[in-house]
Amino acid sequence: MISRPLTTLSLLLLVATAACGMPEAPGTSDADTRASLPFPDDPNLWPSIREERIRTLLGPAMARAGIEAWVVLARENANDPIASHIGAENAGGLAAFLFFADQDGNLESLAISPETEATALAEVSPLDNVRSVPRGTSMYAAAAEELRRRDPASIAVNSSSRNIADGLSYSQRRALEDALGADLTGRLVSSEEIVIEWLSVKLPREVDIMRRAAELTEQLELEAYARIVPGETTDAEVARFLKQRMAELGVTDGWAPDQNPNVNSGPDRGHSHSTEKVIMPGDVIQTDFGIGVHGMWVTDIQRFAYVLRPGETEAPPEMQARWEYAREGSRAAKAAMRPGARGWDVDAAQRELLERHGSIPIIWSTGHPVGYWAHDVGPRLGGAAGGAPASGDAARELRPGQTFAFDGFFGWTREDGTTKTISVEEMVVITDGGAEWLIAPQEEWVLVR
Secondary structure, eight states, X not given: OEESOOOHHHHHHHHHHHTTTSOOOTTOOHHHHHHTSSSOOOTTHHHHHHHHHIIIIIHHHHHHHTOSEEEEEEOSSSOOTTHHHHTOTTOOSOEEEEEEEOTTOOEEEEEEEEHHHHHHHHHHOOSSEEEEEOTTOOHHHHHHHHHHHHOOSOEEESXXXXXXXXXXXXXXXXXXXXXXXXXXXXXXXXXXXXXXXXXXXXXXXXXHHXXXXXXXXXXXXXXXXXXXXXXXXXXXXXXXXXXXHHHHHTOEESSOGXXXXXXXXXXXXXXXXXOOOBOOTTOEEEEEEOEXXXXXXXXXXXXXXXXXXXXXXXXXHHXXXXXXXXXXHHHHHHHHOOTTOBHHHHHHHHHHHHHHHTOOXXXXXXXXXXXXXXXXXXXXXXXXXXXXXXXXXXXXXXXXXXXXXXXXXXXXXXXXXXXXXXXXXXXXEEETTEEEESSOOOOSOXXXX
């Protein structure tokens, strides 16, 4: 059993767990079941949010990136990774999606599509216009003609070392360059900065979805801890219980299914699968867990528990001190999260405390963006280990609307020479005034009796 005050949602979820094995009530249909899920199917949700994102966020993102035009080529079966964000996920024949922004962030958008697919695309497209061209028309020539007419100083294409901005194949790029000619080809740049500037910022509606998903993620972790019997329950059994609850509630994995959740009552393992290790008194249990909702948004939260030994009512003083150091580091990192701060600054704020309190060196970054993926694009809350200067994503500045998962760290060497790290992971959104918790942070150990 656990010792920690439970919220109303916690109690409701625990009741739901107890009722899992009960027979279905007479007259209950699949539709009733779907409607009672915490994140029921809503086919209009993402299209409406996507349209708002393009209309309000993409133009300013292009302006910040200093790019006037962006062309995305979409096709069936080997589509661009960005396709679902621009309304290109249903492309059959090759289609071109073009975006134009001025220095003030005013946006114009156009899709060029084969006539056999343009009618359907026009009915659902989030872009300003859809232009139909006769089937057999070279899409590269059609896109080049539009770009030549507008004469932008810079043209972004999805070629990058970053996977989400690397959807343009080698053959597509060669065909596009042939159509553009030497002058326009000389203006091609990577779309990486657009993609990072755009996708890293979330709308308030998206933050609300992530907030509710984060609440559910934590409550499921508490449910799982409540089922542990020290000396009997294994890490893998806790993980399987969470998988079962995810299936019952209609949510998916926040990252690779084989490593989600990572329940670990032993030494540090990093990102890994849960093993058949038996949970024993005196263990510190880490549960790193994330869920996916509505097919678009994910969470990444860690909750830590201490397994009481016989006669203990709380963690022993040395273990409690480690907890408090980790919590202090978490709060220092959060305090450093504000618009204009670099990800490096956030990491440095925690590492100063780690050194002062005698933690072993922590190899992981303090945090990372989270949203469409567990490791989303945007500023990396890291890079300060060893006094290294800010570089790469760690040098990026935080912006309002960005969402992060970040850890409160403290690590030590165990008696057997292995290490154990407390890394309580919370989620925040950046506001004009600083970082705001998505859900209340973990303040004390979850105590397993």
